[in-house]
Amino acid sequence: MSPIKILVFLGSVRTSRMVERLRKFIETLIENHNMQPVIIDPLTLAQSAIELNRTPLHFFADPESDAPTWMKDLNEGIRRASGFLILSSEYNCGIPPALTNLLNTFPPWSYRHRPVGIITYSTGNFGAVRVLSVLRPYLTELGMIVVPAYATIPMIQETLDEDGNVIRNGFELKNIDTVLEEVRWYAKAIKTFNVNHPLPS
Ligand SMILES: Cc1cc2nc3c(=O)[nH]c(=O)nc-3n(C[C@H](O)[C@H](O)[C@H](O)COP(=O)(O)O)c2cc1C
Numbered sequence: 001m002s003p004i005k006i007l008v009f010l011g012s013v014r015t016s017r018m019v020e021r022l023r024k025f026i027e028t029l030i031e032n033h034n035m036q037p038v039i040i041d042p043l044t045l046a047q048s049a050i051e052l053n054r055t056p057l058h059f060f061a062d063p064e065s066d067a068p069t070w071m072k073d074l075n076e077g078i079r080r081a082s083g084f085l086i087l088s089s090e091y092n093c094g095i096p097p098a099l100t101n102l103l104n105t106f107p108p109w110s111y112r113h114r115p116v117g118i119i120t121y122s123t124g125n126f127g128a129v130r131v132l133s134v135l136r137p138y139l140t141e142l143g144m145i146v147v148p149a150y151a152t153i154p155m156i157q158e159t160l161d162e163d164g165n166v167i168r169n170g171f172e173l174k175n176i177d178t179v180l181e182e183v184r185w186y187a188k189a190i191k192t193f194n195v196n197h198p199l200p201s
Contacts, residue, residue, distance in 0.1 A: 004035040004082040004187045011088035011099035013043040018156050022087050022121055024164025026176070030085070033180040035187075037085075038077065042102040045070065058107035075106050083187040084116040084144060085179075088135060090128030095135060103142060112143025113199060115186035117179040119151045127152030127172065147182035151175035 008026065012019040023039060030037040046052045051068055057075055060066040088099055103111075116139050120128035129152050136146050153159055153172050161167050 002191075004184060004191070005080070006030055006035045006037055006083050006085055006183065006187070007078060007081040008037050008039050008085045008087065009099060009102060010039065010041045010043070011086065011096045013049075013098040018089065018121060018123065019087050021156060021160040021162060021164050022119065022153070025160050025166070026085070026087065026119070026164075029176065030180060033177070033184055035082075035180070035184055038081070040074065040077075040102070042098045045074070045102070052101045052105055056105050056107070071105065075110050078106055078110045081114060082191060083114050083183045084111070085183065086116060086118045086135065086139070088118065088120050088128065088131060089122055090120065090131035093130050093134075095131055095138065100138075108141065108143040113190060114144055115147050115183045115190070116144040117147050117149070117183040119153070119176060119179060121153035121156040123155065123157050125154050127154035145186060147179065147186055149175065149178040149182045151179050 008023070008030070010019045010023060027037050027039070042052065046068075051071070055067075057063050057067050057071050063072065086099070089096055091097070118132060118135050118139070120131055120135075122128040132150055132152070139146050151172055152175075159166065159168050159170070159173070166173065
């Protein structure tokens with residue numbers, strides 16, 4: 001069976017963003033769970049940030065000839081991924097716009113029928129737990145299967161250092177292992193099932 005490729009969506013383009021710490025921490029961990037991480041970073045992705053906001057791929061009259069190459073390539077990457085992981089903070093109780101801009105650029109049928117794990121973090125005491133309840137229906141609307149486990153990391157600046165090393169371990173980091181195991185389990189199950197029951201394209 002081909003490797004279980006997990007697309008990891010970063011939810012921030014902010015200067016000195018904390019998501020960098022989580023990205024560095026999670027990359028090795030995903031490999032330890034026998035999956036292949038592919039980081040999708042809204043900061044470096046679009047040639048121009050405007051491209052992420054103006055026209056979603058499925059709103060071009062003829063996406064094949066009119067859409068930017070990076071958009072078509074990433075769409076193909078999304079379609080071929082075995083699963084997804086969302087690294088998100090909470091901005092005023094909502095989903096950071098960098099994340100919605102990125103995900104909304106692609107049609108729901110590119111994401112559908114693949115598992116997604118959610119890991120939220122904040123510099124405060126609650127680990128952005130409120131955004132979880134917003135992310136779940138949003139990701140479902142995009143066609144992903146939200147796995148039951150989730151992880152929230154409060155006080156991320158005191159939990160992971162700038163290189164992604166653990167400063168202070170707590171039960172919240174163990175929950176990340178559970179999220180990754182669930183994503184892997186669903187991804188494998190869907191891949192296996194799909195061999196005999198392929199989805200219509
Ligand atoms: C515009 C804005 C709104 C925020 N709102 C919340 C919030 O509602 N809840 C929370 O726990 N933290 C909130 N924070 C603090 C974030 O937890 C913290 O800045 C975190 O580092 C953001 O992630 P990032 O650094 O990867 O962008 C907010 C931060 C910003 C910039």
